[in-house]
Amino acid sequence: MTIELRVLAEDEWDVWYRTLNWAFGGAIGSAEEVELWRSLTEVERSIAAWDGDRVVATASTFSFGLSVPGGDVVPAGGLTMVGVAPTYRRRGILRRMMRQQLDDVRAAGEPLAVLTASEPSIYGRFGYGTATWQLSAEIETRDVRLSPPPGIDDVEIRVAEPADVLAECEALYARQLPLRPGRPARLPRWERFPLHVPAHLRAGASPQLCVLAERAGELLGYARYVTAPAWTESGPDGTVIVQDLEAVDPAGYAALLRYLMEIDLMSSVRLANRPVDDPLLHLLSDVRRCALRTRDGMHLRPVEAGAALAARRYATEVDVVLEITDSFCPWNEGRWRLSGGPDGAVCARTADAPDLALSANELGSAYLGGISLTALAGAGRVRELRPNALTAASTAFTSPAAPWLPHNF
Numbered sequence: 001m002t003i004e005l006r007v008l009a010e011d012e013w014d015v016w017y018r019t020l021n022w023a024f025g026g027a028i029g030s031a032e033e034v035e036l037w038r039s040l041t042e043v044e045r046s047i048a049a050w051d052g053d054r055v056v057a058t059a060s061t062f063s064f065g066l067s068v069p070g071g072d073v074v075p076a077g078g079l080t081m082v083g084v085a086p087t088y089r090r091r092g093i094l095r096r097m098m099r100q101q102l103d104d105v106r107a108a109g110e111p112l113a114v115l116t117a118s119e120p121s122i123y124g125r126f127g128y129g130t131a132t133w134q135l136s137a138e139i140e141t142r143d144v145r146l147s148p149p150p151g152i153d154d155v156e157i158r159v160a161e162p163a164d165v166l167a168e169c170e171a172l173y174a175r176q177l178p179l180r181p182g183r184p185a186r187l188p189r190w191e192r193f194p195l196h197v198p199a200h201l202r203a204g205a206s207p208q209l210c211v212l213a214e215r216a217g218e219l220l221g222y223a224r225y226v227t228a229p230a231w232t233e234s235g236p237d238g239t240v241i242v243q244d245l246e247a248v249d250p251a252g253y254a255a256l257l258r259y260l261m262e263i264d265l266m267s268s269v270r271l272a273n274r275p276v277d278d279p280l281l282h283l284l285s286d287v288r289r290c291a292l293r294t295r296d297g298m299h300l301r302p303v304e305a306g307a308a309l310a311a312r313r314y315a316t317e318v319d320v321v322l323e324i325t326d327s328f329c330p331w332n333e334g335r336w337r338l339s340g341g342p343d344g345a346v347c348a349r350t351a352d353a354p355d356l357a358l359s360a361n362e363l364g365s366a367y368l369g370g371i372s373l374t375a376l377a378g379a380g381r382v383r384e385l386r387p388n389a390l391t392a393a394s395t396a397f398t399s400p401a402a403p404w405l406p407h408n409f
């Protein structure tokens with residue numbers, strides 16, 4: 001059996017997508033969902049593995065720009081739609097596709113590769129590290145109160161048709177990009193993605209609803225959500241399922257959350273993906289009644305380590321020599337001197353003695369500033385080779401806002 005990897009052709013998309021569905025357990029999405037993923041696929045950056053005339057594995061890349069600490073947007077290849085047909089697993093097809101994909105990302109000049117994993121244990125061997133966490137919450141709204149911040153009563157909540165206000169919501173999303181690392185800049189072909197309600201949310205739920213928070217006509221934030229009514233012997237027990245909640249202002253954020261918590265006949269508000277420093281932690285009276293949970297969000301790997309390190313800014317002045325190991329992308333291996341601070345950085349090869357030793361995985365984890373080099377050193381994954389180098393570098397790598405990916409891809 002010879003498995004050949006080829007770039008996907010437009011007219012092969014249907015059979016390719018069928019293999020992807022098969023790999024993911026076989027459930028075929030709605031026609032709308034299939035069309036959405038067709039429109040998002042960059043076929044020229046998609047891999048099909050063929051056994052004769054059958055597609056047996058799939059992988060694709062999105063041409064993202066990702067916000068990084070300091071507010072710049074850096075090109076990043078987003079690995080997606082990876083699937084190997086059940087009868088072709090554990091023969092190295094994923095490994096071959098990873099080789100091709102990372103070489104393609106490098107050739108495209110993207111210093112970073114990112115992904116969201118079906119299972120987090122798959123991608124460490126290819127140099128990815130967990131770079132963002134996501135917080136989920138289910139607020140028991142009958143028992144949890146919101147402490148209103150100043151100015152909340154000046155905020156008006158307006159109900160709108162999601163498609164009618166998409167442009168202004170997207171403009172607000174774009175304004176948020178520099179403020180928090182980990183957000184993908186919206187590509188033109190992703191324009192309608194925010195309006196999509198995935199099948200697992202749609203069952204028994206309302207169509208997507210949208211509310212805007214405004215002060216004197218100025219947009220402060222928005223929420224997109226569905227409501228899933230339910231009834232028990234003791235009465236109404238519905239759930240508000242939040243898809244997006246964005247605000248540029250604390251009073252706007254709190255007004256949106258209060259609105260969601262006060263919808264009639266609903267007894268809980270579910271937020272599946274929030275940043276770990278989300279304001280809700282400081283607004284609500286009883287976090288024990290919010291079923292808080294954290295899990296891995298985005299995984300990141302430096303594809304060109306030097307370019308990646310130079311592309312972000314640092315919280316404090318830093319001058320450190322990193323000894324990097326990277327068996328899957330060996331061009332990153334060796335010593336790199338990183339010098340920089342809040343105004344920018346340079347990173348170049350050096351023969352100087354190393355201060356810290358780490359692999360591509362740890363660099364990926366620490367890159368967006370959400371996982372500290374000190375924490376990784378505590379797990380034995382970063383080694384300090386010069387006294388005090390760890391604390392100084394770890395402080396410089398931090399981000400004031402926890403990095404966060406607002407949606408999986």
Ligand SMILES: CC(=O)SCCNC(=O)CCNC(=O)[C@H](O)C(C)(C)COP(=O)(O)OP(=O)(O)OC[C@H]1O[C@@H](n2cnc3c(N)ncnc32)[C@H](O)[C@@H]1OP(=O)(O)O
Binds near residue numbers: 023094
């Ligand atoms: C970014 C995304 O799209 S995430 C979506 C990933 N896709 C899925 O989860 C769909 C269902 N699963 C699959 O399609 C396949 O099992 C895949 C893609 C996970 C793996 O494909 P395979 O071709 O079997 O992987 P391959 O044989 O190349 O294995 C490469 C390595 O990954 C390991 N590996 C493969 N699958 C898994 C897994 N589910 N969990 C942990 N490790 C795994 C293998 O053991 C092997 O390790 P080694 O190199 O250390 O020996």
